[in-house]
Structures are given as C-alpha cells and as structure tokens.
Amino acid sequence: MTEQTCVRCGTRTPPSDIVNVASTDGTYRLLCSRCFNEEMAQWADTVGLEHP
Numbered sequence: 276m277t278e279q280t281c282v283r284c285g286t287r288t289p290p291s292d293i294v295n296v297a298s299t300d301g302t303y304r305l306l307c308s309r310c311f312n313e314e315m316a317q318w319a320d321t322v323g324l325e326h327p
C-alpha cells in the first residue's frame with residue numbers, strides 16, 4: 276500500500292497509522308497518529324477545558 280504524508284510533520288506514514296481528520300472548514304487533512312494526538316490536546320485547550 277502507498278504511504279501517506281502527514282501534513283503536519285511531513286513524515287511518511289503507513290496508511291494503518293494515519294488519521295483522516297475533518298477540519299472545521301470542511302476539508303480533510305492526513306495526520307500521523309502522533310500529530311493527531313497533539314492536535315487533540317491543543318483542541319482541548321482551544322475549546323476551553325478548564326485547567327484545575
């Protein structure tokens with residue numbers, strides 16, 4: 276299978292380890308699982324999860 280390129284870090288990643296993420300503007304981005312986890316953490320901050 277063809278490797279995909281993570282749009283965030285540019286790493287070539289096997290399709291089994293890449294996530295197709297829907298953006299708020301309706302587009303899709305391919306992220307490796309590591310970047311996906313980082314984006315989710317940033318997103319949690321952005322939407323205002325309260326820090327204790």
Ligand SMILES: [Zn+2]
Pocket residue numbers: 281282283284285286306307308309310311
């Ligand atoms: Zn990445």
